[in-house]
Every structure is written in structure tokens, then in C-alpha cells.
Amino acid sequence: MFLILWIYRVLFIPLLLVIGPIYWWRSRGRKGAKSAFRQRMGNIPKLPAKSPSMKRVWIQAVSLGELLAVQPIIDALIDDLGVEVVLTTTTITSQKIAKEKYGDRVLMLGYFPIDFWPWVTQTWKEFDPDLMLLTEGEWWPEHIAQAKRRGVPVICMNARMSDRSYRRMRLVRAVLPSVMSGLTRLLASSATYADRFRSLGFRADQVSVTGNIKVDIVINENSGDEVQKLRASLGFEEQDMILLGASTWPGEEAALIKVWQEARQKSDRPLRLLLVPRHAERRDNVEAVLATTGAKYTVRSRGAAEGVFEVCIADTTGELQSLTQIADVVFVGKSLPPHREGQTPVEAAGLGRALVFGPGMANFRTIAHGLVTSGGARQVADVTELGQVVKALIVDRGERERVGKLGQAWHRNNRGALELTLNEIGRALGRT
Secondary structure (H helix, E strand, O other): OOHHHHHHHHHHHHHHHHHHHHHHHHHOOOOHHHHHHHHOOOOOOOOOOOOOOEEEEEEEEOOOOHHHHHHHHHHHHHHHOEEEEEEEOOHHHHHHHHHHHOOOOOOEEEEOOOHHHHHHHHHHHHHOEEEEEOOOOOOOHHHHHHHHHHOOOEEEEEEEHHHHHHHHHHOOOOOOOOOOOOOOOOEEHHHHHHHHHHHOOOHHHHHHEOOHHHHOOOOOOOOOHHHHHHHHHOOOOOOOOEEEEEEOOOOOHHHHHHHHHHHHOEEEEEEEEEEEEOHHHHHHHHHHHHHHOOEEEEEEOOOOOOOOOOOEEEOOOOHHHHHHHOOOEEEEEOOOOOOOOOOOOOHHHOOOOOEEEEEOOHHHHHHHEEEEEEOOOOOOOOOHHHHHHHHHHHHHHHHHHHHOOOOOOHHHHHEEEEEEHHHHHHHHOOOO
């Protein structure tokens, strides 16, 4: 492992010369970009000295979805186990939400340093954790090596491996188990992922199936008054039906606009379109597509709508759960070709909304399969079928409600990953 790690360290230098400028260019001009850049290069703020009687846990939540999923874990660590939590994220958007949700709860909130030996070493020296918690597929050789050298257990929660990552990992299968030997536990989100880890050479005692903690995500339902105020602020009226495009990616907004234009002709009530792009900075692209249709639209970041509108571009962050509560039919983004990975359908299912998604749900394969087979979601092959299914759901209230209720039942019956994950964390901290 020692030789392999040094090869990785040497090869990472030219890679860093490429990704460094790209990262800077993409984040330029954004509020907090300078701080993010410095911290990702290992310039971490100093932490208070660690008390001998206090355990410290470092949690890395890559982006917004992971950040929301770990909320109950952070609460349990602080309130039930009485430990200090250091929380890092990767994106500027997730950092903003983290400050709002956890800023006064965690010991320190910052950015995850790039996996370059000097920067990682400095960060580990400063953080000095007793346990590291990673989410999904966030495995970085240098960080894992630092943990092993210091005798710090590392647990990967919600562990998964996409089809593309699996193909790549098979190419380095001979060295992967030794490089990643510092991964104490891989808590797989499904049996399929657990099988993949084992086939790559991970030991049986490293891998277990706990389920997907995103199914246990906290869902806060708004009051009737709050829902109505939200509808009005978007330019929608109480009697309107709403088609929601949740976390859409390029190409999907145009597809949904076409579907909406056709479906509204079949609806007995005004049908409105609510577009929530996965990346808020794409608002101009979405607006450009929408402007060609002649539809009357509003953009949420420009303030509350004055009057009634046909379409709203909700280019804000952290609102999707609330926005879902005003929807009648929800399309889950990143699922129509050429996209293959999918976004999470869990919140919409938990809220009892009629769900539709495309064929590309690789990152949520088990969840998508469970929802479809239970009747709690409809999966379509392409835009044409999407239009047919949306029209049918818009027209048939009974079917729309049936799909929503079945999705909600699936969500209720598949919770429990959080408890299993917390048990593993408790054992690693010597609390159970």
C-alpha cells in the first residue's frame, strides 16, 4: 500500500494543476468563493483544543442531498451521544444551507480539502477526529490513508457505487482493497451495492446493508396557510393544478414545457408549470427556453410574483420540499435521456405526490424499483410517454391520488436505515 499511495501522491500533482484552475473558474464571482478555495487547499480555521472527555466526529456531506440526509445523524450525535461535530461540504450552495441549518450546532463548518497530501495532512492535524463519517461514494485515498495512520475509524454511510464508477473500479481491483483498507465500515444502501463492494475485494466484515438513510429524511409538512401563501408568491391561484419539474437538468425543461403545453389542453382546471432546476445558476438557460414559448412566467429569485402566471422558474436553494407540497404531479429530474443517474424521488413519495420519472435512475435504482413495483410511481421511456402519463394523471384525480398514497405507503414501510446507521456509529464510538 505504501508504494501505491506514493504513486497516487505523485500523479495527483499534475491532476491538481488541471482541476485547480477549473474549480477556481467555475466558482469565480460567487459569494464565499475565496474562502471555499482557501479551505479546499487546506487553509482550515483553527479549532478549539479537544477535551480528553469529549469525542469529535468529522462528517463529510458532499452536496445538498447528503446534507439534508445527515440532519438526524447530526442531531443524534450532539443531543444523544454528546459529541462534537465537525461538518464539511464540497459545494458553495451546500455550505450556505449548512450554515442556516447547523451553524449554531456544530463545532466547525467548512469545506472538504482536496485530496493533496500536504493539505490533507494539515487538515487532519487540525481536526483530530475520533471518527470520520463519509456519505455515499466520497472515498479519497489520501484521507483514508490519514485515518488509518492515526487509527481513526471511517464509516461510509449510504454507501453506493454507480455503474460508471463500478466499471472504473474493476480496472484497479487488484489494488483497491489495500488502498481502501482504512475504510472501517461500508454501510451499503442496497444489497446490489454491497455485492459490488464484495466483488471488488472488500472484506465481508467491512460491508453490511443498512438501507438508504435518504428514505428517513425529515419531512416537514407546511400548514394550509403556508401552502397558500407559497402558491400566491409563485403566481399561482388556489384552484390551479401544478406540474412540478423537480431538480431538472439540461433538456428536461424543454421536454416538460412541451408536456405542459399539451396536458393543459386536457385539464378541467388551469394547469401551471413549476420548474426547479438542479443548479440555480442555470436560470438564464431555462428562461431562454421558456421565452420562446410566449408563456407568461416569473422567476422566483426576483421576488414574489405580482399577479397570476402560467410558469414559475424556482431558481432558489433549499425550498424543494416546500415546493413539492403545492404540486399535483411531480417529475423527477436527471432521468430523461441522455441523463442516467436520476435525482431523489423520496421527498415527493413521502409527501404523497403522484410521481413520474424517466428510465435513468441509476443512483436511486433500488428506490425507483420499489416505488414502481408498489404502484407509487410511474417510469416512462421517453418524452412521448412522459406526456401520455402526465396527461392521464392530470385528467384522472382518482388515479393521481392512488399513486400518491401508494408512494407514501412505500416510504413509510421502507424507513429504518437511520436506526441501523446510528447503531454502527455508536459502536464505533464505544457507546453501545
